[in-house]
Amino acid sequence: MPESQPESYTFRVNAELLEPGQIPVHESAPLAPVKDSTVKDDDFGTPALVNLILEDGMALSLAYGSSVRVQAPPPVSAPADAVRLVPHEEENYAAIVEAAAQAHPDDVRVQEVASRLGRGLNVKSGSNLRDVRDLAHMLYVNLSDAENALQVCNIITGLPFDGNFGRWNWIQSALALAARITHEAGDQETSAAYAQAVRAGDTAETDPLKAKLAAELLQRQLNQPNLYDREIHRASDSGDDRGERDWRVLRLDALLYLRAHGGSQTLSEHELDRRIRNELIAVRGLNQDL
Structure with missing residues (x-):
């Protein structure tokens, strides 16, 4: 995590899931905290509207299922618990890799990557960072092993953005994957902390003109x-299962990155x-055919 955090961050939640105390954001302005909410059905009994009462007395009606931006303070536990520091020698990252390899002794790809990482980890090496990310990716996507995948992600999720986007790409990918795993586990606070860290490089440019251009490019992406x-x-049309799987993995990575950013104007x-x-589901199904 960057040393300096904003006083608040925003995330998105469906209107019907808004809870008392949460602060909805309209355009760029935060409103008063939610005091109470009720759901109103349409004439056919289907949930249609979410009626909110805010603490200042304002009443809001939102479409059921619509996405609402919510403001919250940054997770207090993030630096210590969610986005870990680079493991110290006594923590021994090799033990994490070994545990993952032992959990899947018959998976050739896991064994190959684990063997390379067993020779040492250089956090300045893009290829080493990629191996860590790839191992976590295999564990989660190919083998549905979220527990070991998260442990492997945490080998590098505490690395700060140092201006090198080539290396940051793999750290960022591990952070996005960790955000997904913790989201699925129901740990929304930790997931938000990982997602916050994904964005560390978004505002790195200090030159005003370059920063503006970078922000416009990011928004287009x-x-x-x-x-x-x-x-x-x-x-798919040509029956190339391996090729389809490889492209779908790239799509999955892009979706995880977008999700960690809280979505966009189109998604x-x-x-x-x-x-x-x-x-x-698609990637795991193709894995069985290869």
């Missing part, structure tokens, strides 16, 4: 992401959650 639709359809968190679930 969030709103118009490359999800490899053409490549996936081409591989809500709810929609991203749906797509991530579908992509995991």
